[in-house]
Amino acid sequence: MNFLTHLLNGISLGSVYSIIALGYTMVYGIAKMINFAHGDVIMVGGFIIFTLMSTLGLNPFFSVLAAMIVCTLLGMTIERIAYKPLRKAPSLAVLITAIGVSYLLQNLALLIYGAESKSFTSVIPVKALSLFDGRLSISGETLVTIPLCIVIMIGLNFFIKKSKTGRGMIAVSEDKEAAVLMGVNVNKTIAITFAIGSAIAAIGSALMFSAYHNLSPTSGAMPGIKAFVAAVFGGIGSIPGAMIGGILLGVIEILSRAYISTQLGDAIVFLILIVVLLVKPTGILGRKIQEKV
Amino acid sequence: MLEVKNLQVYYGVIQAIKGVSFRVEEGEIIALIGANGAGKTTILQTISGLIAAKQGEILYGGVDLQKIHPHKIVAMGIAHVPEGRRVFSQLTVYENLLMGAYTRTNKDEIEETLEQVFTRFPRLKERKNQMAGTLSGGEQQMLAMGRALMSKPKIILMDEPSMGLSPILVEEVFDIIKSINKSGTTVLLVEQNAKKALSIANRAYVLETGNIVLEGDAKELMNNESVKKAYLGE
Numbered sequence: 001m002n003f004l005t006h007l008l009n010g011i012s013l014g015s016v017y018s019i020i021a022l023g024y025t026m027v028y029g030i031a032k033m034i035n036f037a038h039g040d041v042i043m044v045g046g047f048i049i050f051t052l053m054s055t056l057g058l059n060p061f062f063s064v065l066a067a068m069i070v071c072t073l074l075g076m077t078i079e080r081i082a083y084k085p086l087r088k089a090p091s092l093a094v095l096i097t098a099i100g101v102s103y104l105l106q107n108l109a110l111l112i113y114g115a116e117s118k119s120f121t122s123v124i125p126v127k128a129l130s131l132f133d134g135r136l137s138i139s140g141e142t143l144v145t146i147p148l149c150i151v152i153m154i155g156l157n158f159f160i161k162k163s164k165t166g167r168g169m170i171a172v173s174e175d176k177e178a179a180v181l182m183g184v185n186v187n188k189t190i191a192i193t194f195a196i197g198s199a200i201a202a203i204g205s206a207l208m209f210s211a212y213h214n215l216s217p218t219s220g221a222m223p224g225i226k227a228f229v230a231a232v233f234g235g236i237g238s239i240p241g242a243m244i245g246g247i248l249l250g251v252i253e254i255l256s257r258a259y260i261s262t263q264l265g266d267a268i269v270f271l272i273l274i275v276v277l278l279v280k281p282t283g284i285l286g287r288k289i290q291e292k293v
Numbered sequence: 294m295l296e297v298k299n300l301q302v303y304y305g306v307i308q309a310i311k312g313v314s315f316r317v318e319e320g321e322i323i324a325l326i327g328a329n330g331a332g333k334t335t336i337l338q339t340i341s342g343l344i345a346a347k348q349g350e351i352l353y354g355g356v357d358l359q360k361i362h363p364h365k366i367v368a369m370g371i372a373h374v375p376e377g378r379r380v381f382s383q384l385t386v387y388e389n390l391l392m393g394a395y396t397r398t399n400k401d402e403i404e405e406t407l408e409q410v411f412t413r414f415p416r417l418k419e420r421k422n423q424m425a426g427t428l429s430g431g432e433q434q435m436l437a438m439g440r441a442l443m444s445k446p447k448i449i450l451m452d453e454p455s456m457g458l459s460p461i462l463v464e465e466v467f468d469i470i471k472s473i474n475k476s477g478t479t480v481l482l483v484e485q486n487a488k489k490a491l492s493i494a495n496r497a498y499v500l501e502t503g504n505i506v507l508e509g510d511a512k513e514l515m516n517n518e519s520v521k522k523a524y525l526g527e
Binding site for chain 2: 182
């Protein structure tokens with residue numbers, strides 16, 4: 001029974017990693033860059049919800065909705081101001097800029113909210129479920145997180161496969177120039193990608209902080225990096241890869257905390273990344289990209 | 294309908310196109326022939342806006358295309374079949390064709406064009422739901438042409454359509470180009486296969502390291518001694 005509890009917690013945490021990882025992997029697929037500020041967008045989402053709910057007393061649903069809107073605008077603004085001017089710059093310049101944006105967001109939050117961590121009230125009104133005479137208890141957060149993340153993933157997949165904008169996104173990710181020849185506005189497509197990734201990150205933020213409660217200006221960094229690891233693990237640029245990578249990572253993290261060592265949980269996660277990259281550099285579902293010479 | 298005037302294009306400090314001028318009239322097939330590296334692809338990419346010119350004008354219906362956003366050019370009636378086909382391998386044949394109609398909004402009209410493309414390329418209809426990456430080279434060329442036709446272009450730019458194809462397929466591709474032209478689409482054709490290109494073109498321009506060195510009626514160029522020697526292997 002204990003194992004089942006850990007497994008469910010792992011899947012729950014993992015599905016949050018998955019939906020955050022979607023932001024990394026979509027942006028990588030389309031703009032060929034790693035948006036290291038993505039994790040901090042999660043933190044901003046957390047503070048928006050915290051402020052609206054705990055300080056202003058707004059309803060959780062509207063708080064999350066507002067956070068989604070703010071994060072969407074934030075993601076698009078970051079792209080427009082920091083990354084768009086660097087479209088033709090070397091990837092190292094873009095990477096450093098992304099790290100710069102990450103620190104900027106963290107320090108802005110530090111300035112506004114201070115360094116002390118806040119206690120985040122769960123946005124999820126669902127009660128814990130007790131099964132097998134109380135031997136298996138599933139938290140309300142887990143009950144909501146897993147299905148919600150699955151719905152988001154299916155929805156996103158459907159959007160990308162079936163909508164015109166989605167097809168445009170696939171086209172841009174595969175061949176920017178050919179996409180332009182079809183009449184796809186690449187800049188707009190990249191902006192939409194950032195918008196979607198950031199909106200989903202806001203939901204991820206609500207779910208994650210509801211389960212773990214601690215919110216501080218650096219709260220986005222660790223889950224951000226882990227979601228990035230999940231994206232690489234699954235094969236960066238691949239959407240199903242991000243989903244599989246995220247869930248595997250969450251399960252591995254929780255199980256190793258439970259059965260190996262509480263302190264070494266994160267170390268094991270990163271160790272796995274190193275091993276995966278050594279054995280299969282493209283990740284589980286990653287495809288080898290053939291560069292035109 | 295298309296007039297290129299004194300076009301100069303640079304890659305960094307290297308000048309790839311050194312002041313090229315030519316024109317394409319409505320209904321024509323115009324061939325740009327020349328060896329590898331002469332600048333043929335560069336010219337087409339500059340017309341489509343993928344590369345910015347340093348100097349010169351590209352007038353299309355009186356509008357300078359360089360002032361138009363690259364992604365808006367296809368909606369003006371200019372389709373480009375790029376070198377190496379560049380179909381979207383992760384999309385199906387059908388989805389690739391829909392990409393060709395990306396800027397069009399009327400669903401019924403798109404459906405109508407789709408039927409026309411399927412009539413012209415029955416093989417694409419058979420493979421409608423197959424991933425484009427799994428098609429053979431010839432089929433990918435058909436798809437690239439079909440995809441370009443999906444935008445209902447007035448002029449179609451074709452970059453090395455015969456590249457890497459077997460002689461039978463080359464024959465087929467050139468027949469298709471002729472029939473596309475017959476149904477009212479102007480064609481600007483870039484080819485290394487000068488013999489085939491000249492055989493279907495009305496007029497042609499011979500490009501050598503960024504300059505036009507010869508131009509004229511395609512039939513006359515075919516009998517030109519220097520063209521024969523340099524490009525027709527006679």
